[in-house]
Amino acid sequence: MNGDIPAAGDDGGLRAILRALRTPRAAPAVLAVVVATEGSTYRKPGALILLPQQGVRIGWLSGGCLEAELEHAAARVAADGRAHHLRLDTRSDDDLVFGSSSGCRGVVELMLLPLDESAPLLAALRSLERAQALALDLGTDGSGVADDGTQRWEWRATAPATDRRWSLRLIAPKRLLLLGAGPESRPLLRLAHLLGWSVEAVETRARWFDALAAADALHANVEALALPRTRFDAAVVMSHHYSRDRDFLNYCADSAIPWVGLLGPIARRDALLAELDAPARERLLPRLHAPVGLRLGGEGPEAIALSIAAALQRDVT
Structure with missing residues (x-):
């Protein structure tokens, strides 16, 4: 006896993203992964935001002040299929007047990764519905490795390489x-x-x-x-x-x-x-x-x- 899947609006946190990823996607999406932060930020490393090419964003980066820039960058990633490293700095006085006006005084760095039905990252994320955690290694070139303790996924770079990489651990919903x-x-x-x-x-x-x-x-x-x-x-x-x-x-x-x-x-x-x-x-x-x-x-x-x-x-x- 399995219960009906609830409406998307009834889900929060990582659960909402995993639920959205259950169904095969007709159109590609972009997954934003918070990889590093400094100072006062709304989300911390490991946070995910799903930006479908068709549909509504799932997840939040801020109280709403940084979402427009995030969505603009995600549109470029969806269009050219190349990963993108996005750095948002709200520490300056100029940002308070001319930028996001958040007043949070922090830095958030994200990797924006193209996500289609064939992406190894998509399969790795779906494993979180049965696994306890997912280890994630990402580079600024878009390459990565994911491991849930029983299976390992790898994918190649889609952007120019640099020497920066991040190791994250995504914890499955409670x-x-x-x-x-x-x-x-x-x-x-x-x-x-x-x-x-x-x-x-x-x-x-x-x-x-x-x-x-x-x-x-x-x-x-x-x-x-x-x-x-x-x-x-x-x-x-x-x-x-x-x-x-x-x-x-x-x-x-x-x-x-x-x-x-x-x-x-x-x-x-x-x-x-x-x-x-x-x-x-x-x-x-x-x-x-x-x-x-x-x-x-x-x-x-x-x-x-x-x-x-x-x-x-x-x-x-």
Whole structure:
């Protein structure tokens, strides 16, 4: 049972770019990679911006002040198929008056790389949906090497060579596992996707399938999970069903998932923990956050989802 792919506007961070790269591209695009920064900058090395030749830019370089120059340079790269090294310096007083007017006082360097369906870089980026990280080595001539730990990709220069190269490490989107569903599931999924998380869910009750439709994958049981349990960064037990939550807690106790949240009041938490055997409790307690969520105020499913998303963002990213 796989959930529908959500609309592009529901995704943030690297997740949004990886989602856009899933579908074969009819027209070439340009990938901008932040390779170095100095001073005050909106994005840091490793940040990606995708600029389709047809379509809307995905990702941000600044608060909007540098995007016009970036898009102009990307149009040239798309037209001639040659990589381009772009250096944007906003430190001078002249820039404040005549340039971007950002006032950020920083330098950001980018490599703009042509990206079509045959590009090894595209295949490397797609591997991040299953890998944990991607090592990336780039030169100002556009040549590069990518390695996800199991596979290696190389591509040739498309611009004049210099002696400058950068080594970057792209970290895959964080992976969240929802164990069970309830009224909080839909808003939590939306918030997690906006924050760039990948989300899988386990649920068998048909009444909750619609609330979980945007999940990256929906499973009937924990044995059907697509990823090993060690590959999730966090899990939230939230079925609103006592025996299901007890079984989910046992699953988490046997896993290496580093952050486990449990929805519900303290008394229910204590009752559930009392039903686990002593070794399971000992394995689980150092990782357990229960009741899950930050105290932000408000009530209802949306407020609870926000409190959980805030805790995940604070503790796990």
